[in-house]
Amino acid sequence: MNQLIGLLLTILTLALAALLVVPIELFFHPYALLLVIGCVFGVMFLSYGSHAFAIFKYASQPLKNQKEYFWVISFFDNLSNTAILTGAVGTIMAHTLTLNQIASASGLLSISGQNILPIVYGYALAKLVFEPLKQNVLRKAIVANVNENIQKQIEHNNYIAKRLNLVAISVFILSCLLLLA
């Protein structure tokens, strides 16, 4: 219950902040939302098949052994990384598809603002939903002396995703700067 209140509070705060700054329509892109949520659920089914939803039970019950620890942490890492990376995919796709339609520098700026929304949605889903769930699992885990190989693999889960995301954002920003120049 407390977790649901926390989630609602965060979403309401963000919505209020958006309302105060600019019209809310600027932050709404239904196709980007569909892309991020669709890809996250698609990858979840693709990776874990019919057991995908059963893993969420570990968000409320403690992990008792290394096997559970390994795949439950990897599960939340996978969803979190997929959300951010599909957001990056959406941003790059939107940017590439709208480049042809730009007539001036001011047009580029306004369209690029809309194109950033997929990565914003992906980041919000990863950090406001999956990351707190993972922290919950870590907090409740009753596992001592985790195997070194398992630790290494868990670190690897995020290593490539973080770097790919960084490259995607850099390429997007560089291309905007290049076009403006």
Next chain:
Amino acid sequence: MFKFIGLIISFGTLAVFILSYGQFMPLIDGSAALIMFGVFFGGAIFGYGNNIYNFIKLSRAERIKALDLFITLDFYNYLSKLTYYSAIIALLFSAVIFLANNQQADSFGTAISLSLLTCLYGIIISALIIQPLKHSVLYKNMNANEGTSAPKTNKK
């Protein structure tokens, strides 16, 4: 069956997103695809040679030994890294194109599309194909509800 549904949902939502912009041709670029797939397949063969087939066989097996599991996961991590490397190489290629032809505005489009699309292909391959395969192997071998070959705890 569920995996097939997952594949359709993932690529279906990608298709819907592209169709919402009314065109898809700007997303196809021969040189970006060449860099991406060249680095990916070349790097995979250079790194693992004939063993690629063995790792595919291990991935399809119902149960594998703990040591084999970690090696198989490392294989998928390496494939993911190759997509990252190809994105970096394309970015550097773009920089070369841009700096060498900075007087010609036409070359800007080539440079931008090369880096953007290689990065796009890399993320799609890594996040929607390789990582689900890796996590599927991990789940099959670490599912706590079935007997597995879990690694032993470190005793220090």
